Amino acid sequence: MRITQHDIAQSLGVSKMTVSLALRDHPRISVALRQKVQKCARKLNYRPDPLFSHLGSMRWKRQRHGFRGILAYVNFYPRMVRSTNPDFQIFQRAKRIAENLGYDLQWFPLAEASSPEALARQLYHRGIEGVLISRIDSKSFLEEFSWHQFATVQCNYGYFEFPCHVVGLERYTEVVTAWKKAVETGHRRIGLVLLKEHNATDLDVRLGAMAYCQTQLFPHLPKLPLTWCPGTEFPDVAIKKLRSLICRHRPDALILFNRYFIHLCQLMEPDILKGTSLINLMVTDQSFGETGLLEDFKPVTHAAVHLLDSLLRTGQIGCPDNRQVILMAKRWVDGNTLICRNEALSTPRRTRGCR
Numbered sequence: 532m533r534i535t536q537h538d539i540a541q542s543l544g545v546s547k548m549t550v551s552l553a554l555r556d557h558p559r560i561s562v563a564l565r566q567k568v569q570k571c572a573r574k575l576n577y578r579p580d581p582l583f584s585h586l587g588s589m590r591w592k593r594q595r596h597g598f599r600g601i602l603a604y605v606n607f608y609p610r611m612v613r614s615t616n617p618d619f620q621i622f623q624r625a626k627r628i629a630e631n632l633g634y635d636l637q638w639f640p641l642a643e644a645s646s647p648e649a650l651a652r653q654l655y656h657r658g659i660e661g662v663l664i665s666r667i668d669s670k671s672f673l674e675e676f677s678w679h680q681f682a683t684v685q686c687n688y689g690y691f692e693f694p695c696h697v698v699g700l701e702r703y704t705e706v707v708t709a710w711k712k713a714v715e716t717g718h719r720r721i722g723l724v725l726l727k728e729h730n731a732t733d734l735d736v737r738l739g740a741m742a743y744c745q746t747q748l749f750p751h752l753p754k755l756p757l758t759w760c761p762g763t764e765f766p767d768v769a770i771k772k773l774r775s776l777i778c779r780h781r782p783d784a785l786i787l788f789n790r791y792f793i794h795l796c797q798l799m800e801p802d803i804l805k806g807t808s809l810i811n812l813m814v815t816d817q818s819f820g821e822t823g824l825l826e827d828f829k830p831v832t833h834a835a836v837h838l839l840d841s842l843l844r845t846g847q848i849g850c851p852d853n854r855q856v857i858l859m860a861k862r863w864v865d866g867n868t869l870i871c872r873n874e875a876l877s878t879p880r881r882t883r884g885c886r
Contacts, residue, residue, distance in 0.1 A: 534577045543571055554579075557846045602629055602636045602839065603654050606665035617815070618665045621686065621828050625663060628836040634661070636836075641667060651677035661843050663835060664693070679849040682842035686828070686835035688733050694850040696842075698835040701858040702733040705824045706740035708863060709786045709810045710748065712822075717872020718784035718808060720753050722776055726788045727759040755780045760792060770795050777803055783872065789813040793821060793868065809868040822866035830859045 536554070540547045545568070553560045553568035560568075604625060606618045622638055629636040644650035647669070654662065655677070666687040673691045683695035688702075706723070713721050723741050728734070738757070745754045758776045760769040773796055776782065785807060787793055793809050811823030834857055842848075 534575045536577075539568065539571050539575060539577060542575065543568065555845050559846065600634060600661070600843075601657065601659050602634045602661040602663060603639045603659050604636050604663050604665070605639050605641060605650070605667070607641045607667050607669060618687075621665060621832050624829060624832045625686070625836050628833055629840075632836070632840050634840070636663070641669065641672060647672045647675040648677070651675075651680065655680055660848060661839050663839055664695070667691075667693075682839060682848050684835045684839045684842070686831055690728070690732060692732055694854070696838060696851060696855040696857070698831050698838060698857045699733075699859070700826065700828070700831060701860050702736045703740045705812050705861050706737050706786065707744060707748070708824065708861075709812060710740075710744040712863065712869065713784040713786070713808065713810060714749060714752070716808070716869060719872075720755060720780065720782045721784045721786065722755040722758060722780060722782035723786045724758045724760055724773065724776070724788060724792055726792075727761050755782055760788075760795075763791060766795065770799065774799060774803060777807065782807060784808040784810065784869070786810045786812060790815065790819065790821065806870075808870050811868070814864055814866075817864055817866070820866045820868070821864075822869035823864065824861040825864045827862060834859070 536547050536550045540550045543550075545564075549560060549564070550568055550572075553565040554572060556565060604622050606622075608618060622636070626636040639650060639654065641647065641650060644653065660680075660682055662681045662683045664683060664685045666689045668690045670691060673693055678694050683693070685693055685695055685697045686699070688697075688699050710721060721744075723737075725734075725737060741757060745752070755776075758772055760772050762769075769792070773792070776785075777799075783806065785796065787796070787809060790811055790813065793811055796804055796807075796809060809822070811821040813826045814821050814823045815826045817825070838855075838857070
């Protein structure tokens with residue numbers, strides 16, 4: 532016969548609700564009582580019924596919730612650039628999801644606070660316990676924010692590993708998928724171009740994916756070197772590096788970090804780029820017709836808000852003992868920048884523009 536929480540409650544002389552909370556390590560139950568309940572559960576060989584757990588979860592998700600408090604959405608950018616920043620799209624989507632769960636999600640830009648410590652005080656004195664953070668490239672935020680006072684979920688990668696749970700897009704498989712698609716369409720000389728940001732937390736993941744493709748998946752193909760390019764502040768340097776890669780190594784396909792580098796490639800002389808396919812690792816707008824991986828934060832936002840809700844409902848405030856990293860796979864989208872290799876070979880490659 533299956534042992535239930537009711538059996539544990541009867542054995543200890545406590546309520547079933549106390550047993551339920553204690554088994555979930557809820558802070559409303561004293562540490563001593565939690566340990567006593569958990570010890571009794573082990574002694575009785577209690578195992579939760581997965582079917583009942585699933586039904587309870589579905590019942591919670593379907594019911595209409597009243598107002599349950601304010602959640603904070605923290606990112607770096609000030610309010611004046613809300614409408615033009617991609618983070619604003621994440622905020623709007625997260626706000627709708629939070630409202631369905633009974634919360635009011637409000638924007639708190641780090642750039643408008645005097646310090647991360649001051650921001651934490653502001654949130655604390657407003658009674659806010661749940662914090663959703665987007666990409667914040669600030670070491671001071673890592674060091675000065677009061678992580679122990681909040682339940683926190685990060686819904687985008689940045690330059691630092693914050694002491695909280697993370698929900699983000701998968702960066703390893705995006706490189707592997709792009710490489711496989713290039714090979715499937717007949718390409719053999721494949722180059723990878725990344726943004727020169729050596730502190731990014733997902734950098735090693737992309738480098739590992741490149742090494743896996745070159746040494747394990749396709750060891751028989753030419754191994755073109757990785758190319759680092761600076762961002763928008765140095766476009767001339769980036770174009771020079773791209774031109775050098777194309778003229779020196781003759782790639783027939785380039786896997787590029789984002790649309791900015793596709794734009795730089797298209798600014799070069801047509802003779803240099805002719806016959807070279809372009810794959811975008813971060814397609815943000817399909818109207819441009821680029822081939823690559825779609826940067827879709829809808830599932831990320833949905834999972835992040837629900838994870839934060841779960842943390843609050845179970846009283847998990849502060850830095851987690853076991854940090855969770857939940858990764859969402861990106862979707863491949865076809866465009867007009869990945870050409871068939873047969874088509875690429877129909878016209879001889881010209882190098883007249885190379886120096």
